[in-house]
Amino acid sequence: MTYQISATKLQAYHRCPYAYYLRYERKLTSTEFYGSAALGNALHQALAQCHRDWHYRYPVPDIQWIYRCWDTHTDGLSHTQIAEGREILERYYWRFIANEPALNQPLAVEGKIQGYLQVENLEFTLVGRYDRIDFLSDGLELIDYKSGREMKLPETSEIDIQIGLYYLALEQTYRQSLKYLSLLFLRTGEKVQFRAAQEHQEEVQEIIGDLAVRLRHDRGWEPKQGKQCHRCTFARYCPAVTANPTPVPQSNAKPQLQLALNLA
Template structure:
């Protein structure tokens, strides 16, 4: 049977970099992580509206009208309360006035609501790189990835997570578009704040290093050593970990899927 490439995302890489043993419990052994977040209905409606705003506009005029923005929004409000509809419209109108109108013309993005996919080979193993973006813009010298943030109390992502995201996305997007990812911008829809990160070669090198370390543990399944730190206090798997508890609970039985790694050979 043909083995598939090993799936990697920025979230998985961050989990591994934070603690190899927690990574093993979740992604290799198969323990489920409890979910604490419900569906963000308003956030989803805002994301889809902005995707349609850019994707379906005819671009025969410099700027879309308020009527076009409202049309896109009203296509998404079926599951919202009256209060959410009003709140969502205020968020979108602020975005329109701060992100589009001042430019004088709405630029057509390269893609919206897309999936990042790429392949990389490290130490004879093939990895499939995955991720998502809300918008991808063309720059004179490369690409800019746009990520909308719609939560009421958003937190800035940790620096290590951003670094791994930038490196992984840079590798995958260059394969797909033949252009370098130059920056990633987070747009906080409720406040209008924009936070931009510049992409450097160091981000790619860091991701390649972390993947290389992961490869060694995938080939030697006995060496998933814990990495203790502040994260241990919130770890969903702490009760199974000997580094946290001198007498940890035994791992529950789970139905594990056989893992197949794609070996790559140079001919």
């Protein structure tokens, strides 16, 4: 069995090893709130259909194609959400499809990426999801649709980790380099591109190497204070921000060994 790592996990580790340890090794539950994702899911599905099922022998779909894709995915949404989604997709169509000479067929839509890495004799499986992967003349562009109301860009360090992890995994899967990670904000029609480079991959390998040492010895999970502390759900267990921290619950005291040690 290998140790599974995703961009989300690696970003959490980079923010604070102690919070990572409590959440992923001691399995303490977090009380983070996740809002309704129904509209976002429906938009993702409609866009996947739009780019996956279009008959690419014809250059550009008309707006009716977008409406058809949307109508297929509106089950369970309220009338307001259906109208909102339709408006969002119309904006997408006029911004990203209507004026193109031809719609480019993507390499893949709505899928999972998987890669492998061996560090410190530990095997890691790199996992991730993507909304769309496009071919460019010199590599790949990974597109991530954002349907939230707020156009909030992630911290540079978090984006760098995400790029590095996808860079590694895509190179193994497609033998192609990632050139851009692009965030496409559906509500505003803005697309923000981040250039990917070999250095991102190297940085991620370094962070995974650092994590591997802690996993192997099961120590060194020190708190790392930062902006994230004010919303950290583990603050009551944390000696860095709480004078008398609550002991970590005993039921979760035994870390689960999730590693396959390759000692060959």
